Amino acid sequence: MVFPLEMIFPDGAPGYLSGGYSMVKVPKGAPHPKAAAAFVNWFAGHTAQELYSKTILEASRRVDIDRSAIPDYIQLKPGVDYLDQYSYDWYTKYRKQTLDKVAELLGR
Secondary structure: OOOOOOOOOOOOOOEOOOOOOOOOOOOOOOOOHHHHHHHHHHHOOHHHHHHHHHHHOOOOOOOOOOOOOOOHHHOOOOOOOEOOOOOHHHHHHOHHHHHHHHHHHOOO
16 A cells, blocks of 8 residues: 655745755865865766766755756745754754754654
8 A cells, every 4th residue: 555645834834945964075184185175076066966966866056957856845945934954053042942842742
């Protein structure tokens, strides 16, 4: 049996998008920092971002790539005020109380 899934967003709530789960880092003291920089530059380029985006089905921050394969509900919409859970301010001031409230609502 297959159960249909539907994304539900409450009216009046701020827009929400995930920051995804990928990140490129260059460790401090890496043995080949110039090679790492070359990789990061390549990965940020058009070809790599389009390939990554189509493979992982995650929108790139680049605006010049094909997004037709990316689900509509995870693409930025013009005019929507999104909640930025990655900002220093939100993370340090509101994250814990938000998680505590979610736990309370779930009865945990």
